[in-house]
Amino acid sequence: MKLLVTGGLGFIGSNFINLLQEENEYSIVNIDKMTYAAKFENVSITKPENYEFVKADINDESTLEKYSDIDWVINFAAESHVDNSIKSSTEFVQSNVQGVRSLLDFCRKHDKMILQISTDEVYGSIEKGSFTEESPLNPRNPYSATKASAELLVKAYHETYGIPYLITRGANNYGPNQHPEKLIPKTISNILSNKKTPVYGRGLQIRNWVYVKDHCNAIKLVLERGIKNQDYNIPGPEETSNISLVKLILKTFNKPESLIDFVPDRLGHDFRYSMGDSKIRKLGFSYSMTLEKYLHSLV
């Protein structure tokens, strides 16, 4: 099967490509425009005969045209950092919405299928319980609004032109290749140099965490066994408040809690994200990692 993987030099896309290269049945074209979040070394090219890298923007339709022999588009390409979207949403709309429109028009023209990588943030915040795949979308920051817009475009292209799709909504990821702007690598890097590490507000926001390799395994399962034109939640096995997580990191690396620096809260900070996992489990998915086990592996 030939896949056009976009954003494959970023955190999750590179882990996905590294996973697929363990098998022979996938041939991959990786299109990435190489923003600040991309790193060439994130991909270990173990099967050069099955891998091609192209530096391009997903909005560049003439580049996409060269790959009309692929079977699926798997779209990881996006601006992914919420804080940046609060400063300016221009790039977010350009890549996360216009870019998806460009991929969908490519799919429409060449009769291709698309797997759109989305996020738990599209559901918005939930005080108690968990969202299911049927819950309405209620994004509340510019980043999640662009991701929800992308989903709506995917569904609209399916209804209008019959393009087959799959959507996965992943929780907060952690693991290898993550950009140091994100909470876990940022905290580790700060405390290892005995620098104060910021925590928004009182750190009471609750997030659900999934190991990036588990997330990629789940995406692969959806690709191979998912029912077309459906959405799949990919939550993690555990939820924790940001402050508990930062304290766990400090404890694991034997650093004092005095390194915590409470800073003014992020604008419009969602309180809690939570999704049910019964649908992805029905495809045979299970978790291999916990935060505690992962953090210990780094010491």
Ligand SMILES: NC(=O)c1ccc[n+]([C@@H]2O[C@H](COP(=O)([O-])OP(=O)(O)OC[C@H]3O[C@@H](n4cnc5c(N)ncnc54)[C@H](O)[C@@H]3O)[C@@H](O)[C@H]2O)c1
């Ligand atoms: N990181 C998470 O916790 C998380 C959770 C759920 C869903 N997601 C989604 O997963 C996907 C990947 O996230 P990530 O954390 O790996 O992001 P990332 O920022 O690490 O990587 C994104 C990659 O996309 C590329 N890119 C950005 N705009 C592009 C464009 N217009 N054309 C081509 N390439 C472009 C970048 O160069 C980068 O390599 C995103 O769609 C994100 O919304 C992320």
